[in-house]
Amino acid sequence: MLGKRLVGVITVKNGWAVQSFGFGRYLPLGRAEILADNLDRWGADEVLVLCIDRGAAGPDLALLRRMAAKGLSTPLIYGGGIRSVEDAVAVVASGADRIAVDALLRDDPGVVPGIEAALGAQAVIAALPLGVDGDALVSFDYRTRTRAPLAEATLALLRAGSVSEVLAMDHVNDGGAAFDERIVELFPIPSVPLIVFGGLRDPDQIRRVLGRPSVRAAAIGNSLSYGENRIRQLKSKLGALPIRAPSYLRWIDQ
Amino acid sequence: MTRKLVGIVDYGAGNIASVTRSMKRTGYRCFASRNPAELDKASVLVLPGVGAFPSAMQALHGCGLVGYLQESVQAGRSLVGICLGMQLLGDFSEEIAPTAGLGFVPGRVVRVRDARWHIGWNALETSGRASFLAESDGRSVYFNHSYVLETSAEYVVAVARLGEALAPFPVAVQRGNIFGLQFHPEKSQSAGLRILADVLAEAHHAG
Numbered sequence: 001m002l003g004k005r006l007v008g009v010i011t012v013k014n015g016w017a018v019q020s021f022g023f024g025r026y027l028p029l030g031r032a033e034i035l036a037d038n039l040d041r042w043g044a045d046e047v048l049v050l051c052i053d054r055g056a057a058g059p060d061l062a063l064l065r066r067m068a069a070k071g072l073s074t075p076l077i078y079g080g081g082i083r084s085v086e087d088a089v090a091v092v093a094s095g096a097d098r099i100a101v102d103a104l105l106r107d108d109p110g111v112v113p114g115i116e117a118a119l120g121a122q123a124v125i126a127a128l129p130l131g132v133d134g135d136a137l138v139s140f141d142y143r144t145r146t147r148a149p150l151a152e153a154t155l156a157l158l159r160a161g162s163v164s165e166v167l168a169m170d171h172v173n174d175g176g177a178a179f180d181e182r183i184v185e186l187f188p189i190p191s192v193p194l195i196v197f198g199g200l201r202d203p204d205q206i207r208r209v210l211g212r213p214s215v216r217a218a219a220i221g222n223s224l225s226y227g228e229n230r231i232r233q234l235k236s237k238l239g240a241l242p243i244r245a246p247s248y249l250r251w252i253d254q
Numbered sequence: 255m256t257r258k259l260v261g262i263v264d265y266g267a268g269n270i271a272s273v274t275r276s277m278k279r280t281g282y283r284c285f286a287s288r289n290p291a292e293l294d295k296a297s298v299l300v301l302p303g304v305g306a307f308p309s310a311m312q313a314l315h316g317c318g319l320v321g322y323l324q325e326s327v328q329a330g331r332s333l334v335g336i337c338l339g340m341q342l343l344g345d346f347s348e349e350i351a352p353t354a355g356l357g358f359v360p361g362r363v364v365r366v367r368d369a370r371w372h373i374g375w376n377a378l379e380t381s382g383r384a385s386f387l388a389e390s391d392g393r394s395v396y397f398n399h400s401y402v403l404e405t406s407a408e409y410v411v412a413v414a415r416l417g418e419a420l421a422p423f424p425v426a427v428q429r430g431n432i433f434g435l436q437f438h439p440e441k442s443q444s445a446g447l448r449i450l451a452d453v454l455a456e457a458h459h460a461g
Contacts, residue, residue: 001417003375003394043443045375071275075396075441092304095271097398097441117350119305120338122371122400164371164400193373216374244375244394 003244004210005045005217006231007195008224010035012051012063012080019222021175023052023129023142033066035225040074042231045244047076048100048167048197048219050127052142054081055103061094068095079127079167083107085114092119100167102127106141109153116162125195126154126163129171130183137186140171150188158192165216170198175221177201184212195219203237210241258458260284261296265317267310268302269440273336276440280451290322298457299323299331303338307347307363307401310338311355320356327358332431332457337399340427340434344403358432361405368420371400375442376414384411384428386452395442395449402436403427431460 010032011020017035018026029035032049039047049067051060059081067076078091079100088099099119104111105126115124129140131147138147139154157163168187170180176199184194197219200206206218224230235243260277264270264286277284277300284300287293301323303310314320327333335343344355347363355363366372380391390412397414402423412426414437425436433453439446 001376001415002372002397005374040443065271068271068275071279072272073276073279073441073443073447075398075438092269093266093271095269097269097272097304097438117306118309120349120400122373122398123304161370164373191370193371 001242003045003242004215006224006234006243007046007048007077007217007219008039008044008231009048009050009197009219009221010039011221012049012060013053015060015063019175020052023171023174029222029225032063033070036067036072036076037070038225038228040070040072042228044074044224044231046217047072047074049076049078049080050100051078051080057081058083059087059091061090064091064094064096077125079125084111085118088115089118092123098123098125100125100127102129103143105154105157106151109157112157112162121161122164124163125165125167126158127167127169128154129169131170131172132180132182132186135186137183137188155188158189165193165195167195167197167219170196173199175199178205179209181209184209184215187214190214203234206234207238207241210238210243258282259296260298260300260454261293262286262300262302263293263319263323264288265310265313265319267313267338268304270302272440273300273302276447276450277454279447280454282454288317288319290319293322297331298454299326299333301333301335301339301342303336303342305338307338307341307349307355308351308353310342311353314342323356327432330431332433332460333358334453334457335434336440337436337438340436341401341403343427343432343434344405347401349401359403359405359409359427359429359434361403361409363401363403366400366402366416366423368416372397372414372416378412378414378425379422380412380426381410384426384456386433386449386456387412387426389452390445390449393445395437395439395446397425397437399436403434431457433457
């Protein structure tokens with residue numbers, strides 16, 4: 001049966017992989033392609049590369065080509081600077097398997113169905129920085145540092161199936177010690193599969209969150225990159241969850 | 255024709271770079287091209303694909319490759335379709351708008367039942383009839399699709415299912431020298447590389 005996934009996240013700023021704290025403070029970690037190569041060898045279920053400062057510069061195709069040159073055999077999701085159908089197609093042609101869009105959902109949501117037509121909705125992920133105000137789910141805009149209810153245009157895309165999954169990013173706890181599970185509980189369309197991200201570190205919480213029906217994947221940042229046994233160790237602590245057995249990349253795994 | 259040379263059909267709809275690198279890791283010489291004269295040098299053709307069925311068929315027509323592929327297969331050359339490339343082997347697809355496919359494997363491409371998408375790692379249930387999957391029953395491979403090729407059971411060599419109690423659907427087919435893999439072997443780590451090596455070996459034998 002279809003397994004739940006552990007996604008290794010690489011946050012990139014100014015061309016370097018960084019550790020992010022609330023998407024406001026950053027600690028340099030090294031070259032993103034090296035981290036991706038490690039996650040590939042260590043058996044991550046997917047690798048997510050988030051280039052958080054691309055904006056008008058467009059997607060970092062050079063970085064994607066460097067990653068592709070590594071010969072990664074782990075599915076690669078890319079987010080950052082995607083402004084158009086052409087950008088999205090170029091990202092896939094450069095080595096990504098799926099794309100994540102964030103600013104585009106605010107700036108020009110009408111482009112998303114075009115991306116769906118070109119790549120298929122299964123390749124498109126809505127990256128939503130989220131938080132909770134009182135009892136309400138709110139969306140966070142990194143550029144203006146403001147919070148607001150989820151835009152109706154975004155919700156319409158989700159209902160229409162123009163994107164296949166939502167990357168639910170807990171912007172408050174990014175780089176912190178716990179994911180706010182109310183984000184999952186308050187998400188307005190329960191049928192939309194979620195990839196949860198932000199503050200996921202404790203295996204007990206990861207197991208609990210992945211056990212929720214709408215959560216298909218847990219995206220984890222730096223803690224997976226600190227040692228070659230981290231993914232294997234974490235998977236061994238996830239109990240009876242339907243999850244792919246941990247393995248190292250080997251040519252023939254007999 | 256040069257033996258053990260794999261030609262990857264580059265029609266602009268797919269992650270050619272990843273497929274090419276994975277092929278090379280299996281030990282085969284390979285190249286990507288949309289030029290029939292170049293592709294004629296290969297003993298096996300690989301048809302990758304990412305995206306929507308209508309766009310992909312439009313791209314194949316735009317590159318003038320539909321007739322070329324049909325002639326190549328009729329001449330006995332092996333063809334391996336990967337992901338969307340497997341769906342393109344069918345007669346037609348219901349995705350977005352009814353669109354004719356290559357017609358190599360009788361059947362139609364329809365929505366996945368029981369869910370909107372089939373995304374992630376799932377186990378293969380093999381039929382036991384395909385030698386290239388002999389070592390892969392129960393192995394997890396990576397899927398990313400929302401449509402499947404429904405075809406006659408005689409061509410289905412592996413299925414998957416979204417849940418234990420849910421109906422299986424075809425994820426690998428073989429009809430003579432034509433092979434289809436709905437999953438991404440090039441993105442399925444060691445399990446996928448093994449299948450890629452085995453299907454190429456079988457395709458070279460069949461072609």
